[in-house]
Amino acid sequence: MAANNLRHALFCAVVTLIISIPILGLNLEAEGINIILTGAKTSTYIAIVLAAIAVFVFQAYRDSIMGLLGKLPNLNPLADKEPMEQSKRAKLESWILTGIIVLALFWPFVVSRGSVDLATLVLIYVMLALGLNVVVGLAGLLDLGYVAFYAVGAYTFALLSQYTGISFWMALPIGALLAGLTGMTLGFPVLRLRGDYLAIVTLGFGEIIRILLNNWTTLTGGPNGIGGIPEPTLFGMEFGRRVKEEGNTSFHETFGIAYSGEHKVIFLYLIALVLAVITALIIRRFMRMPVGRAWEALREDEIAARSLGLSRTAVKLSAFTIGAFFAGFAGTVFASKQGFISPESFVFLESAIILAIVVLGGMGSQLGVILAAIAVTILPELAREFSEYRMLIFGAAMVLMMVWRPQGLLPMRRIHITLNKQE
């Protein structure tokens, strides 16, 4: 171990102390109008010192530690195996997907109401993530304002139901189309920008839409939001105890069963499930259509793709619009599920969560994204004591994924043909 190495290790340890002691070790607390400084718990200080020692040891013996790690028996038993054959893998993937869907169909009838509610939320995230997957994963356009289209869908339904009394089923296509249209209008001027500029511009658009929703009080109710959004009906049957709208009947009376609040929750869940499956199927089709190939081609090499005659604007715009369309879909379901929406549901953090889902799952991979959406939404609910660390862990996970496995946990595999070697 060279002295140089030791000096670097010492430096790293000192930096660790500097960045953690003031922020973690000293807490600002308001006492009346004054602010006082209180020390943190002793355990925090011990943790800080331990962290610094760990950093020091790691940096000082970096080479030998990395060498040891390399020599460890492989932790992943699948690592040495040949990748699965393409046709086999595709078959397996579709079996897993079918399994998930069948399981999801029976899910609401065996678990509690709270879990069904959560599962509906998971499905909304699945829809959002699948939509964003088209934009980020397939077309390679980093959209940081994706939540804006989600908001357009939700607000379309909320406003239309408030002013015209429209039903969920009418609002669903309108909301999605309007969101898609917004995506197209916004996308048209900005899509010629390069990757990182595009990210910032979409972020700006997202913020502008949120600020407009917040301040256009006469139309959107501002921060107070819009309430009283109707729930979906099943062929004119309502799920409430009493029928709210003329001409509708109520579900429990028609079937002669006792009223239960659970019917509504389960029904909403099933709608979300059907829509999520439709979203997945449509996008799966798109991926195999020429336009899907064009998205990937443009993502991989823009200059080569353009020289082969692909129209950059048309291809990117189609991805952007389709992504926005499904966000509007999800937004309508969300508005109907909550019954109340406000700009607070559409902050940048929401965009970041959806992006995290896509990144963690593997950009472009549908199965990966679906599993990631389930994991990201459910894990914080399971480990409630960790829920305040949720965003901290997300952030760290995003960084670590980019450093170690930028292709995601379940990376996308393209359908391809391998040429046989000629004898």
Added chain:
Amino acid sequence: MQDLLYFSQQLINGLTIGSAYALIAIGYTMVYGIIGMINFAHGEIYMIGAYTALIAITGLTALGLAWLPLILVVALLCAMLVSSSMGWAVERVAYRPVRGRHRLIPLISAIGMSIFLQNYVHLAQGSRNVGFPALIEGGFNFSADGAFEMSLSYMQITIFVTTLICMTVLSLFISRSRTGRACRAVSQDLGMASLLGIDTNRIISATFIIGAALAAVAGLLLGMYYGSIDPLFGFIAGLKAFTAAVLGGIGSIPGAMLGGLILGVAESMTSGYLSGEYKDVVSFGLLILILLFKPTGLLGKPEVEKI
């Protein structure tokens, strides 16, 4: 006369905010100039600077120190130290391993880092906003007939003067010092600079450290100016500063200064003449318009796409 005073008041407010934006924008523009990535976590570095400064001020006051300039200088040095360490660490952990990969990968890593740092401070210091004591009070008042008073507070003067000092020192550093020359060389051509014996990793680290230190200065100044801070206040400020950097031409240091001032004035004119709620809309709108019509900004060099 009234209108003129009102206008000058908005102008002063705008220039105050703008000069602080310029300080943050330097960090974006230098990093972009050298490695071509948007350091998304820069706003958080600025926020951490503000927190450290407040912690230092509170601590020093509690220790019984009463001489204001000393408190401020020590707080400023603490904030600069913590922020630049943070900037250095962020580059080492999140950016260096992904350098040179596809454009989106460092950007996503940076967004992750930004979320991480926001929540780091949120968990350690609570999510509520904390009041920042107004240590520099008073100022000059001008009025024509007593109806509307235009005021130029000592705080605003402090912001101008500090920014001016920082910018001068930075310009001298970049143009005269050895490291500054190396910085310029690396931003022109990283590969060539490294062939000529410049330790590019060191220079990139130095860029992050300088940017973070300036952001910490802005954190202290704006924290005091606004009177309260919270873990989220770096996010919007970071976006604004990025807008300023793009406006002036990203990669160009004088451009960042100019962009910051223009953005600050545009913002305060909006809140003065239209409505305060829409000032963010104006700055984001400005950002979008510049990127669409003049992506090189006011003082930037056109970027040639190589095949």
